[in-house]
Amino acid sequence: MPTKVLVAKPGLDGHDRGAKIVARALRDAGMEVVYTGLHQTPEMIVNAAVQEDVDVIGVSILSGAHMTVFPRIMDLLRERDVDDIVVIAGGVIQEDDVPKLKAIGVRDVFNAEATTQQLIDGIESAVTAFGRDRKRREAAAH
Amino acid sequence: MISYRVQRDLARAISGVENGVLTFDQALARVRAASGTNGTLPHADVIGVTGPPGAGKSTLVDRLIEGLRTGGETVAVIAVDPSSPFTQGAVLGDRVRMQRHSGDAGVYIRSMASRQAGGGLAPATRDAVRLAEAAGFDVVLVETVGVGQVELEIVAVADTIVVVTVPALGDAVQTIKAGLTEIADIFVVNMADRPGANATAVDLRHMVRESARDIPILQTIAQDGTGVAELLAAIVTKRAAGETNAVRAVRFEIVRRARDRAVATALATLDSADGAAVLERLRDHDITRSDAIDALLAILGGPVHAH
Numbered sequence: 388m389p390t391k392v393l394v395a396k397p398g399l400d401g402h403d404r405g406a407k408i409v410a411r412a413l414r415d416a417g418m419e420v421v422y423t424g425l426h427q428t429p430e431m432i433v434n435a436a437v438q439e440d441v442d443v444i445g446v447s448i449l450s451g452a453h454m455t456v457f458p459r460i461m462d463l464l465r466e467r468d469v470d471d472i473v474v475i476a477g478g479v480i481q482e483d484d485v486p487k488l489k490a491i492g493v494r495d496v497f498n499a500e501a502t503t504q505q506l507i508d509g510i511e512s513a514v515t516a517f518g519r520d521r522k523r524r525e526a527a528a529h
Numbered sequence: 530m531i532s533y534r535v536q537r538d539l540a541r542a543i544s545g546v547e548n549g550v551l552t553f554d555q556a557l558a559r560v561r562a563a564s565g566t567n568g569t570l571p572h573a574d575v576i577g578v579t580g581p582p583g584a585g586k587s588t589l590v591d592r593l594i595e596g597l598r599t600g601g602e603t604v605a606v607i608a609v610d611p612s613s614p615f616t617q618g619a620v621l622g623d624r625v626r627m628q629r630h631s632g633d634a635g636v637y638i639r640s641m642a643s644r645q646a647g648g649g650l651a652p653a654t655r656d657a658v659r660l661a662e663a664a665g666f667d668v669v670l671v672e673t674v675g676v677g678q679v680e681l682e683i684v685a686v687a688d689t690i691v692v693v694t695v696p697a698l699g700d701a702v703q704t705i706k707a708g709l710t711e712i713a714d715i716f717v718v719n720m721a722d723r724p725g726a727n728a729t730a731v732d733l734r735h736m737v738r739e740s741a742r743d744i745p746i747l748q749t750i751a752q753d754g755t756g757v758a759e760l761l762a763a764i765v766t767k768r769a770a771g772e773t774n775a776v777r778a779v780r781f782e783i784v785r786r787a788r789d790r791a792v793a794t795a796l797a798t799l800d801s802a803d804g805a806a807v808l809e810r811l812r813d814h815d816i817t818r819s820d821a822i823d824a825l826l827a828i829l830g831g832p833v834h835a836h
Contacts, residue, residue: 388548389617389642414618419642424625431631435624437533438638440540467533 390418390514392443395432396425397456405499406447409477412503413445413510429459436472442514448478454487461492473513477506530634531564531603531665538563539605539664543639546660547653556656560663573605573662574768575669577687579649579709582675584693585719587626588751589760590672594630596761597668603635605661608672609651612642619643623672637661648682649673655686678708685782688774689767691760693717694733696725703732710736713744714767714774717760721748798829 394410396403403425410420421439423431436444448456457476464472476488477497485496494513497506531539542560545551551559560566576593578586590606597604608623621640630636639661641651650673651657661669673683683690692713703710716737718730730746737744745763749756798804804825811821 388550389619391544410620414613414620415616417613417616417618419612419619419621421621421624421640424628427628431628434631435638437537438540439624439640440544467537469537 390443390510391421391439391441392418392445392510393421393423393432393436393439393441394445394447395423395427395435396447397427397429397432398448398450398452400425400447400449403447405449405478409445409447409503409506413507416507418507418510429456429463432460433463433467433469437467437469441472443473443475443510445475445477445510448476448480451479453478453480454484457488457493458491473510473517475510475513477501531637533634535560535563535664536634536637539637539660540639542660543653543657546656547641547651553656553659556660557663560660564664566663566665571662571665573658573666573669574689575658575662575671575687576764576768577671577673577683577690578693579673579676579680579683579690579712580693580717580719581677581695581698584675584695585749585751586672586675586693587623589691589693589717589719589749589757590623590670591627591629592749592751592754592757593670593761593764594627594636595754596757598630598633598635600761602667603665604668604670605637605639605664605666606670606672607639607641607654607657607661609641609643609649609654609674611674612644617644637664637666643674646682647680649676649680650682650686654682658686676709681708681712681781684712685778685785687778689714689764690774691715691717691764693719694729695720696723696729698729715760715763716744716746717756718746718748719751721756722750795829798825801828803828 392413394406396406410422413420421441423435432444432446453476460474473494474492475495476493479499480496488496495509497509539560542551542556546553546556578590580586587608594604594606610619610621610623612619619642621642623640624638627638639657641654641657643651646652654671658669658671671683671687690712692709696718716733718726726748730748733746737746747756747760747763749760807821807824810816
């Protein structure tokens with residue numbers, strides 16, 4: 388089954404060229420990419436991820452608000468009992484913040500220098516290690 | 530309102546059937562357990578929205594959600610976008626137009642990749658519609674991929690079909706061609722503020738007048754909501770008179786399944802020892818093509834056609 392990824396742009400970022408390039412690259416890697424457009428709140432991102440039952444939430448953020456947005460997303464996922472979706476960060480994120488993001492449960496962080504191939508490999512390995520296999524097991528167990 | 534937990538279980542059930550992890554009955558049992566609809570039979574009206582790429586289907590669906598919610602009805606949307614035939618990947622972008630309904634517990638939106646299906650829907654779309662119905666939604670809106678003339682699977686799924694077109698996609702001859710124009714219960718000329726909208730509506734009107742069916746032809750500007758109230762009213766009228774579509778849907782489905790079965794039988798015949806022997810003789814120039822076809826049809830047990 389294809390990996391299903393939500394690509395989201397939170398907050399006030401004014402353009403989504405990068406997110407669209409990522410969406411296209413993931414598509415070409417055989418993934419099903421739900422694209423939500425600009426100006427998403429953490430609530431909108433989590434709602435969409437749950438309704439779409441994605442394997443991965445990929446959030447692209449350039450505005451510097453990542454230390455506000457990601458904790459909120461992780462809190463919402465926890466509040467809603469969603470433990471089978473991997474969260475991945477991309478964009479302009481300072482080195483210092485990477486361990487902080489990982490500490491709150493963000494699975495991987497890709498900065499602006501990352502190639503699309505690194506992103507694809509990162510998503511596939513994260514999903515294999517965490518999300519999809521777990522979903523398969525749970526679905527089969529019921 | 531459909532609680533968050535029911536929506537989550539619905540989402541997982543749809544993935545289950547989509548990915549072949551659950552049978553439809555297993556998925557249905559889970560949705561029923563979550564929604565508490567065990568023992569009762571909830572009914573949803575299913576409205577199909579189809580038409581060519583870029584005609585404004587998603588924007589119109591967004592407006593329909595708004596109108597239906599204002600009327601107090603809960604709405605599930607199944608929106609299908611195309612999968613790549615080369616990589617199986619897909620970009621599902623229909624949600625972009627519907628974001629403002631996020632957070633409304635009366636709305637569930639699900640994107641689906643068409644995967645290997647060619648009829649304008651995904652293989653699991655029909656199951657997803659039935660699961661959304663079981664979850665308790667009053668209306669299910671199904672948005673097809675952008676279609677051409679012959680992707681008509683929506684007929685087997687929807688009670689009411691809205692065919693959306695835009696001005697200047699062709700002359701009057703396009704309106705009398707077979708296919709898409711035959712399945713419409715309602716025609717919408719969207720982007721009606723563009724040149725040629727009236728001419729397109731007139732062409733459609735002539736076509737409808739010559740057929741025996743009563744099909745409203747409406748003009749909308751989905752972007753600003755113009756004409757959407759009239760479209761909702763037309764849908765209400767059609768929903769009230771909805772019975773004939775069940776017959777049409779079942780006819781379509783039976784023909785399709787019979788065709789699938791016939792294709793499977795034909796392929797099995799070709800792969801059988803007898804079939805292979807006939808093809809071998811054809812390859813060796815022992816028999817003509819017509820002889821080979823007759824021989825294979827005889828094995829198939831079907832009537833032998835004259836050529």
